[in-house]
Amino acid sequence: MSLAKDIAACRICADRFAATATRHTPRPVPWFRPSARILIAGQAPGLRVHEAGKPFFDRSGDRLRDWLGLSQEEFYDLNLVACVPAAFCFPGYNAKRADLPPPPICAGTWQDKVMEELPALQLKILVGAYAHRNHLGEKGPLTETVQNWQRHAPGVFVLPHPSWRNTGWLRRNPWFEADLLPELKATIRSVMDQTQSNQQHSS
Template identity: 45%
Template sequence: MKELMREIEACNICWQGLPLGPNPVLQVSPKSKIIIVGQAPGIRVHQSGIPWNDPSGDNLRNWLNVSSEEFYNPDIFGIIPMGFCYPGTGKSGDLPPRKECARTWHKKLFKQIESPELVLLVGKYAIQYYLKTKENLTETVKNFAQEDSIYFPLPHPSPRNNIWQKKNPWFKTRVIPNLQEKIREFI
C-alpha cells in the first residue's frame, strides 16, 4: 500500500487539465473497513490536503454520526474519491471528477484493502461508476438503502443539496438511520 500511495502522490496523468496542478487527496489503509467513494476534492480540500475538510464533509460526518477522530482514522474510513485532484470550476459548481483516477487507481487500491465491509458511494459519479444503474439518483438511493449490499449510495452532502433533502424527507427518516446503524456495526 505504501508503494501504491507513493505512485498516486507522484501521479501526473492529467496534470495539464488541472487548474491548480496535481495534489491527490485521499486516505486509505489496508485495514480500512468503510470506504467512502466521493467525487473530487473542492478547492478548500485541495488547499488543505485533508479529505472532506469543508461544509460537505461536516454534513457527511453528521449523516454518519461519527467524530472527526473516527472519520480521519484510515483503519476505519478509507476515502477514495473518483478524482483525486481538484478539477476546477464550471458554470454551476466544481467540474466533474477526472475519469483517469478511477480507471487508473481504484482497482489497485481496492486490491490492497484486506476486507472492506461497506462502500459508501457519495454522489452520482461514484454511483454511476460502481452500480452502472440507469435509475436516477433519488431512486437509486431510495432502493439501495434498504438492500443488503456492500454498496450504500448517497446523494452528495453539499449544502447545495438541501433542496433535494427537503423534497425527499424519507432520506432523513429512513436512509440516515439505516446508514448510521450500518456504520456502528463496523466501528
C-alpha cells in the same frame, strides 16, 4: 513505494488542470490503508480539500459526518475509513466557476488498484451519482437510486452528495433522514463494534 505514495506523486492531469480557470497544479489526496473497514466513495476533492490535503475537509464533510454519526477523529482514522473518490485531485473550475467533472483517466488508472488494496472492507458508502455509476453501474436518476437503497444494504449504502446545494433535495425527500440514515448509522456502529472486538481478541 506504496500505492498511496504513487498516487500522491501522480501528475497525469497537469496539462488538463493548467488549462482550467483555476490553473492549478495536481494535488492528489489519497486516503486509505489496507486495514480500513469502511469505504467512502465520492466524486472528487473540492477546492478546500485541495488546499487542506484531507478528504471532505469542508462543509460537505461536516454534513457527511453528521449523516454517518462519526466524529472527525473517527472519520479520519485511516485504520477505519478509506476515502476513494472517482478522481483524487480537484478537477478545477470552468470559466463560470462551476465544478469540472472528474477526469475519467484518474479512475481508469488508479481505482482498481486501490480497491485491491482494501481486503478488509465490510461497508461501502457511495456518495453521489459518480460513485453510484462507478461501483454499481447505476445510471438512472439519483433520487431513484437512493430511494432503492435497501436493494444494496446492509453492505452498500447509496447517498446523495452532502453538498449544501442539495439542501432542497433533502427537504423534498424527508424519507432519507427518517429511514435511510438511522439504518446507516446502526450499520456503521456495528462495524466499529466488531472491529473493536476483533482488536481486543487479537491483543
